[in-house]
Amino acid sequence: MSTAERRMPARRANRRAFATLKSIAGFVVVVATTYLGLLAVTFFIGRVVPIDPVLAIVGDRAPSHVVERVRQEMGFNLPYYQQFFLYVKGVLQGDFGTSVLTTNPVMTDIRRVFPATMELATVGTVIGAAFGIPLGVLAAVRRGSLADQIVRIVGLVGYSVPIFWLGLLALLVFYARLGWTSGPGRMDVVFEYTFTPITGFFLLDAILNRDWAAFRDIVSHIVLPGSLLGYFSLAYISRMTRSFMLNELSQEYIVAARAKGLSETRIIWGHALRNAAVPLVTVIALSYAGLLEGSVLTETVFAWPGLGLYITNSLQNADMNAVLGGTIVIGSVFIAINLLSDVLYRMLDPRTRTR
Amino acid sequence: MSTLLDVKDLRVSFPTRTGVVEAVRGVSFTLGRERLGIVGESGSGKSQTGRAIMGLTPEHGRISAEKLEFNGIDLTRASKAERRALRGKRIAMILQDPKYSLNPVMSIGRQIIETLRTHEPVGRAEARRRALDMLAAVQIRDPERVFGLYPHEVSGGMGQRAMIAMMLVAGPELLIADEPTSALDVTVQLDVLGILHRLVADRGMGLIFISHDLRLVSSFCDRVIVMYAGRIVEELPASRLSEAEHPYTRGLLNCMPKIGVDRHPLPVLDRRPEWAL
Numbered sequence: 124m125s126t127a128e129r130r131m132p133a134r135r136a137n138r139r140a141f142a143t144l145k146s147i148a149g150f151v152v153v154v155a156t157t158y159l160g161l162l163a164v165t166f167f168i169g170r171v172v173p174i175d176p177v178l179a180i181v182g183d184r185a186p187s188h189v190v191e192r193v194r195q196e197m198g199f200n201l202p203y204y205q206q207f208f209l210y211v212k213g214v215l216q217g218d219f220g221t222s223v224l225t226t227n228p229v230m231t232d233i234r235r236v237f238p239a240t241m242e243l244a245t246v247g248t249v250i251g252a253a254f255g256i257p258l259g260v261l262a263a264v265r266r267g268s269l270a271d272q273i274v275r276i277v278g279l280v281g282y283s284v285p286i287f288w289l290g291l292l293a294l295l296v297f298y299a300r301l302g303w304t305s306g307p308g309r310m311d312v313v314f315e316y317t318f319t320p321i322t323g324f325f326l327l328d329a330i331l332n333r334d335w336a337a338f339r340d341i342v343s344h345i346v347l348p349g350s351l352l353g354y355f356s357l358a359y360i361s362r363m364t365r366s367f368m369l370n371e372l373s374q375e376y377i378v379a380a381r382a383k384g385l386s387e388t389r390i391i392w393g394h395a396l397r398n399a400a401v402p403l404v405t406v407i408a409l410s411y412a413g414l415l416e417g418s419v420l421t422e423t424v425f426a427w428p429g430l431g432l433y434i435t436n437s438l439q440n441a442d443m444n445a446v447l448g449g450t451i452v453i454g455s456v457f458i459a460i461n462l463l464s465d466v467l468y469r470m471l472d473p474r475t476r477t478r
Numbered sequence: 479m480s481t482l483l484d485v486k487d488l489r490v491s492f493p494t495r496t497g498v499v500e501a502v503r504g505v506s507f508t509l510g511r512e513r514l515g516i517v518g519e520s521g522s523g524k525s526q527t528g529r530a531i532m533g534l535t536p537e538h539g540r541i542s543a544e545k546l547e548f549n550g551i552d553l554t555r556a557s558k559a560e561r562r563a564l565r566g567k568r569i570a571m572i573l574q575d576p577k578y579s580l581n582p583v584m585s586i587g588r589q590i591i592e593t594l595r596t597h598e599p600v601g602r603a604e605a606r607r608r609a610l611d612m613l614a615a616v617q618i619r620d621p622e623r624v625f626g627l628y629p630h631e632v633s634g635g636m637g638q639r640a641m642i643a644m645m646l647v648a649g650p651e652l653l654i655a656d657e658p659t660s661a662l663d664v665t666v667q668l669d670v671l672g673i674l675h676r677l678v679a680d681r682g683m684g685l686i687f688i689s690h691d692l693r694l695v696s697s698f699c700d701r702v703i704v705m706y707a708g709r710i711v712e713e714l715p716a717s718r719l720s721e722a723e724h725p726y727t728r729g730l731l732n733c734m735p736k737i738g739v740d741r742h743p744l745p746v747l748d749r750r751p752e753w754a755l
Contacts, residue, residue: 375578381534382573383593383644384566394581401583472583473628 150465154458159211161454165447166210170203174441179223219448224440229448232433237452238323239309240422240429243352244414246326246345250353251360252407256396258357259364263372264391274361281358286351290424293347305343307426314340348425352418356410363406367399374398401472408464415456482652482684483509483531486545490526490535501526501539503708509652513678513685515695515716517730518705519747524688527705528654531686532571533561548652567597570650572674575661576637580629586613586640587625590647597648612643616673635666639673646677652684660689671698692719692730704730706753726753 169176177194185193194200198209213220219229262274298306305311309325310318314337321328326345329338371377372395380390419431430449437445469475490502502523507514516524530541533553546553548569553561565571573579581589590609594600600608606625613621616639629637638658645653658674659667675698678685689695695702696719704712704727712724722728725748732745 375573375575376581378534379571379573379579379641379644380581382532382565382571384562384564384596385592386562386596389596394584398581398583473585474582474630 150462154462157458158455161451161458162211162214163207165450165454166207168450169210169443169447170206172443174443176443179441179443214451219451220444222437222442222445222448224437224442224445229445232445233430233448233452234323236428236430236433239325239427240431241415242324242326243345243348243418243421243427243429244411246349247352247414248356248407248411250350251356251410254353255357255360256364256403259361260368260391260396262361262365263368266369271365274365278358278362281355285420286355286418287420287424289354290348290351290421293351294424297347304347305340307424309341309344309427310337311340311344348421348427352414352421356407356414359410360403360407364399364403367402368395371395371398397471401468404464404467404471408460408467412457412460415460416453481508481510481547482549483686484545484547485509485527485531486543488527488530488541488543488546490523490530490539490541492536492539500708502530505705505708505710507703507710507713509684509686511651511682511684512701513687513699515687515689515699515702516705517689517692517695517702519690521707522705523708524705525656528571528656528686528688531652532565532569532654533558534565534571563597566593566645566650567648568650569652569654570645570648572638572641572645572653572655572658574657576629576634576641577661579641580637580644582629584628585625586627586629586632586644590625590640590644593644594647609643609647612647613640615646615677616640616643617669618643633666634662635670638662638666638670642670642674642677646681649681650683652686653678654686654688656688657690658687659694660691667694693734706749711753724753725750 177190177197177199181189181193198206201209217230219233221227222229222232225232258274258277262271265271294306297304314334318325318328318334318337319332321331325341326338329335329341368391372391377390377395380394385394416431419435421427422429422432423435430452434446434449436442437449485508486506488502488505489500491498491500493499501521505523505527516527518524526535526539529535530543531546531548531553533556535541541554543554548564551560551564556564580586584592587606587609590612591605594605594608610621610625613624618624618636618639624632624636624640629640632640638661642658655674659670662670671694674685677683685699687695687699692702696716699716702714702716702719703710704722704724706726712722712727714722719727720731722731729745729748733747
C-alpha cells in the first residue's frame with residue numbers, strides 16, 4: 124500500500140469532521156440571527172405600546188422630577204441603539220427585568236410557570252402522537268371505510284369544539300360527578316408543603332423524591348387537561364398522518380415492497396410510515412411548540428399556573444417586562460424546537476444529510 | 479418444455495363512476511422457462527396482465543380467469559397469504575423506475591436483505607453475504623460500498639441493478655419485468671438488459687418482458703405477444719416478427735424509424751375499433 128492510499132481514510136475523516144463542523148457553525152449562525160431578530164421585535168413592541176413603564180412604577184401622581192429621575196435610572200433617556208444594546212445584554216444574562224405585578228424578577232416567575240406549561244404540553248403531545256399516529260394510519264389504510272369516517276369525525280370534533288367548553292364538561296363529568304380525577308390545579312393543597320420541587324416538572328420531581336402519594340395525585344390532576352390537549356393535537360396529528368400515509372401508500376416503492384412478498388404490517392409500518400415520519404416530525408414539533416406557548420383557555424379552566432395564564436395576567440396589568448420576557452421564552456422555545464426537528468429530519472431522511 | 483405458467487381467459491376490470499373498465503379482456507398464453515415479450519401501447523393491458531399474475535391488482539380491481547396456474551398451483555384459489563409467500567420467493571417483478579420503486583429511506587443493502595429474510599430463515603451474516611453476492615452478480619463493482627448507499631445516491635442504471643438484485647436474491651423461477659429499462663439512458667439500457675439476460679439464462683428462469691419497445695422485445699425475447707385494448711392480437715416467435723400479419727403489429731413496426739432511410743412522414747399508428755372486438 125502506498126503512502127497516499129494509507130492517508131486516504133484519514134483525509135476522508137478530516138473532510139467529514141470539517142463538514143460536520145461547518146453544518147454546526149451554520150446552525151449557530153441561523154439560531155443567532157433568528158434570536159437577534161426575536162429580540163429586536165420584542166424590543167420594538169416594548170417601545171411602541173402605549174404603556175409608560177416609568178408611570179407603571181412611580182404611579183400617575185408622582186411629581187415630574189421623580190418621573191424624570193426614574194426615567195433616567197431606567198435608561199429611557201438614552202438613544203434607542205444603546206437601549207437595545209442594554210436590553211440584549213440583560214436578556215443574554217437572563218435578566219428580563221422585574222415584574223410589576225409579582226415584584227419578582229421576571230426570570231424567577233418564568234422558571235416557576237414554564238415547567239408547568241411544558242409538563243402539560245409534553246403530556247398532551249405524547250397522548251396526541253401516541254393515539255393520533257395509529258388512528259391516522261388506520262384511516263389511510265382503510266380509506267373510505269367506517270373506521271376512516273370515525274377518525275374523521277373524531278378529528279372534526281377536536282378541531283371545532285371550543286376547548287374551554289370541553290374542559291368544563293370534562294371537569295363536570297369526571298371530577299364533579301364521577302370523582303375519577305382530581306379537579307383544577309397541579310396538585311392537592313395537602314402536598315404543597317411537603318413537596319419539594321427540583322426541576323419544576325412535578326411528575327419528574329415526584330419520581331425523584333420517591334413520593335408516590337404525590338405522584339398519584341399529580342397524575343390525577345394532569346390527566347384531564349393533558350388528555351384534553353392531547354385530544355386536540357390528536358385531531359391535527361391524525362389528519363396529517365392520514366394524508367401523508369395516503370401519499371406514501373400510492374408510491375411505486377410500496378408496489379415493489381408488495382412484489383417482494385412483505386406482509387401488509389411490514390409494508391404499512393416499516394415502509395410507508397417510515398417515510399411519512401419525515402414530514403410528521405415537523406407537524407408534531409409545531410403542534411408541541413404551539414402547546415408550549417401555553418394554552419390560555421385550558422390553563423384558565425384548570426387553574427393551571429402556566430405560562431399562558433402568566434402572560435395573560437401580566438398583559439391585563441400592563442406588566443410589560445413580564446409580557447416581553449414570556450414572549451422571548453416562547454420565541455426561544457420555538458427556535459429550539461425547530462432546531463430539534465431539523466436534527467430529527469436529518470436522522471430520518473438520508474436525502475437531507477450533507478455528505 | 480415444462481409449463482411454468484398457464485393463463486387462460488384472464489380478465490381484469492375496474493369499476494369506475496362511468497361504468498366498468500375492462501383493462502384485460504380474455505388473455506391466454508402459456509410460458510415455459512423462456513423469455514416471453516408482451517408489447518402494446520399504454521393502456522393495452524400489458525402491465526395489468528403482469529400485475530394480475532403477481533397478485534398485485536389494485537384492491538378495487540376484479541380478476542377472473544378460467545385458469546391461472548403457476549407450477550401447478552392454482553393462483554385463482556390461492557389465499558392471500560399463499561400468494562404473498564409466492565411473491566418475491568418464486569415469482570418476482572421488476573418495476574420501471576428505480577428512482578420511485580426503491581424505498582428512499584432504506585439503504586440498498588437492507589432492501590435486498592429484507593426480501594431474503596422475508597422468505598428464508600437466514601442469519602444476519604449469511605443474509606449480508608448473499609446480498610453482497612447478489613450485488614456482484616448484477617455486476618456492481620464495489621458491492622460493499624453500494625450495500626450501504628441510499629437509493630438517491632446511485633445512478634439510474636445502478637438503481638435498476640439494485641432492483642434486480644433485490645428481486646432475484648430469493649431465487650424466483652418466474653420474473654416479470656415491467657418496462658425495466660424504459661426509465662434508463664439508452665447506453666445503460668443495454669447494460670441492464672445484458673445483466674438481465676445472463677441471470678435469466680444462468681438460473682433457468684421464465685421471463686415475461688413487458689415493454690412498448692418492439693425492437694427491444696424482438697431482440698431480447700424468444701416469443702412475442704402483441705396486445706391491443708386488453709386482448710392479444712398476435713403471438714409469434716421473435717425471430718419472425720417482421721412477418722407479423724395483424725395490421726396493428728404491422729402498424730407498430732412501421733412506426734419505427736430506421737437509420738439511413740428517409741421516413742418522412744413517419745406513419746401514424748392506425749387504431750381501428752374492430753380490432754378491439
